[in-house]
Amino acid sequence: MVNSFIKTTEEKMKKSVEKIAEELKHLRTGRATPAVLEEIKIDYYGVPTPVLQVAQVTTEERQLVIKPWERNLLNVIEKAILASDLGLTPVNDGTVVRINFPTPTTEQRQKWVKKAKEIVEEGKVAVRNIRRDILKDIKDKKKAGEISEDDEKRLEKEIQNLTDKYVAELDKLFEKKEKEIMEF
Template sequence: MKPVFIKETEEKMKKSIEAISDELRKLRTGRPSPALLEEIKVDYYGVPTPINQVATVSVSEERALIIKPWERNLLGAIEKAIQASDLGLNPMNDGNVIRLIFPTPTTEQREKWVKKAKEIVEHGKIAVRNIRRDILKELKEMKKNGEISEDDEKRYEKEVQNLTDKYIEELNKLFEKKEKEIMEF
């Protein structure tokens, strides 16, 4: 049976991976994705609200997002919010829906996005290693206080290292997948 602190360590590492995965999902690629709009908020009766909570966002054709607000009077607010964002896209409002056309990105833009993805994954690796460092410090303290034996300390250190290796590998796979997604034409 695994000790509680090993389970907690694994949970923390899983949460780090989930956070990085979520951040990568929001990173722009050559293809449009509704996830790109998740951070953009619209003034909905005085409350900043994510676009996906006031409109249906769908992908159409090859390079367009269609935003259909549930209330027509939100078209202008959604349009302004997108223009104010750092997406660098020009929304087209036809009175019913807003279209966001994604031009085919240049190789330079793609390389920049890959670099950003690499940075995000690197932050994830640092987080996982920090979790490992903290638990190893805790294990040394437990051994010093006589709570665990030296053999137990070594065994737990090995388990923690195996967890660390597992989640670092998972981060590498997330990066490879995102890189492939960004670079495909």
């Protein structure tokens, strides 16, 4: 039972970190990358379908080129990109949709870094909440006499170590994203 606390805690914390890493992946960095289109869906014969599944997306310099497999999807893709909250302006030239990524200003980059910091901070709060909940469970088990005081102290220490490990991992994710945003 003692190991189940550790295992459960680690699984939950790992999932939280993975979720934050996924959110950071979708944060704009000023680079032309197909990842920014992952969340954009279009109506493809009545089924919401990601743009990346109905078109070939390539990068050229500071531009994304979206070439749909069916020409009638050009306008649909263009409208979906405009409707998204990415702040991108697509250009439909009749055969492909192009999205230009202008060089971001320092102010824009600072905003993106701030947003990344907020996302990472949410992750840290989630990890700490997991720690709090598990420690409460441990204290309840101790009061009920299901675990000894030594086990309680050992578990508290191990859970704190896990918390520190995953908070440090989140910090590394932030540093990596900040570097990615600020380099140009």
